[in-house]
Amino acid sequence: MNTNRLSKTMQASLIKQMTKENQASQIYLALGIWADSQGYGGVSNFLFRHAQEERNHMIKIMMYILERGGTPMVEAVEAPKQLPKNMTECFNLVLQHEIDNTNAIYGLVNQSMDEKDWATWNFAQWFVKEQIEEEKLALELIDKLKIAGGDRATDESLFALDKFLGDAPDEVTLARTSTADNPE
Ligand code: FEO
Numbered sequence: 001m002n003t004n005r006l007s008k009t010m011q012a013s014l015i016k017q018m019t020k021e022n023q024a025s026q027i028y029l030a031l032g033i034w035a036d037s038q039g040y041g042g043v044s045n046f047l048f049r050h051a052q053e054e055r056n057h058m059i060k061i062m063m064y065i066l067e068r069g070g071t072p073m074v075e076a077v078e079a080p081k082q083l084p085k086n087m088t089e090c091f092n093l094v095l096q097h098e099i100d101n102t103n104a105i106y107g108l109v110n111q112s113m114d115e116k117d118w119a120t121w122n123f124a125q126w127f128v129k130e131q132i133e134e135e136k137l138a139l140e141l142i143d144k145l146k147i148a149g150g151d152r153a154t155d156e157s158l159f160a161l162d163k164f165l166g167d168a169p170d171e172v173t174l175a176r177t178s179t180a181d182n183p184e
Contacts, residue, residue, distance in 0.1 A: 005068040007097035010117055013108055018061045020076040020104055024097055025054035031090055040087070040158070042166025047094075049170055057130070064123050087158070088142075088151050097139035102131040129174070136172045141165075 006014065010089045032047030065072040084090035112121035144164070148157035173184040 003069040004071075005119065006065065006070045007115055007117065009102035010111065010115060010120055011065060012068045013111055014061055014065050014070075014120070015073050015075065017073060017104060017108060018058045018065075019077060020101060021054050021061065022074075023077045025051045025058065026077050026100060027080045027093075027097060028054060028082065031093065034083050034092065035087075038087075040162045042162035042164065043087070043090070045128075046165040046168060053141060053170060057127070064120075068119065087153075088147055091138065091141040091145055094141060095135070098131065098134045098138045102135060105131055132174055134174050136174070137170075140172070 004011070028047050028051035032044040032051060034044075035041075035047055036044035062072040082093065084093055105124060108124045109121060109128065112118070112124055144161055145153065148154075148161045153161070178184050
């Protein structure tokens, strides 16, 4: 009896997404190393924590494949190629990676609908919500840097931003929890 509740194609796509999350983890590590080498310990701490979060995403998908009777696979990832030249570029790269990942998650959702695999559709919804949070977090980084002066930010304002990010929470509040009394 076939005990794998995932189709071959769905299992392959989920493994691909595991690799993408693992790749994202490596990219955040590389960006964190870059930030630290520039003297931004707070930014690098934030990025290292984020690298760990991406690894957790990979594990979540790995466990889901196992739970459905499938066989996950750990694939090779490429060395991160693109390093930023400045903080604006660094935060733009973060947003770009998150948008790419959102598109990959939407691909999984589309495929689960096509295959009428409602278990995977349901599982993927966690990632849809997670991506709203991750994109919001990346947009907030860009906004904060703009307020600090962008590429022309003074050392003082970058120092303050670096300190802020070192202590910043990894979670953000989403619009769905906002109220008129508390429009976060
Ligand atoms: Fe796992 Fe940043 O998405």
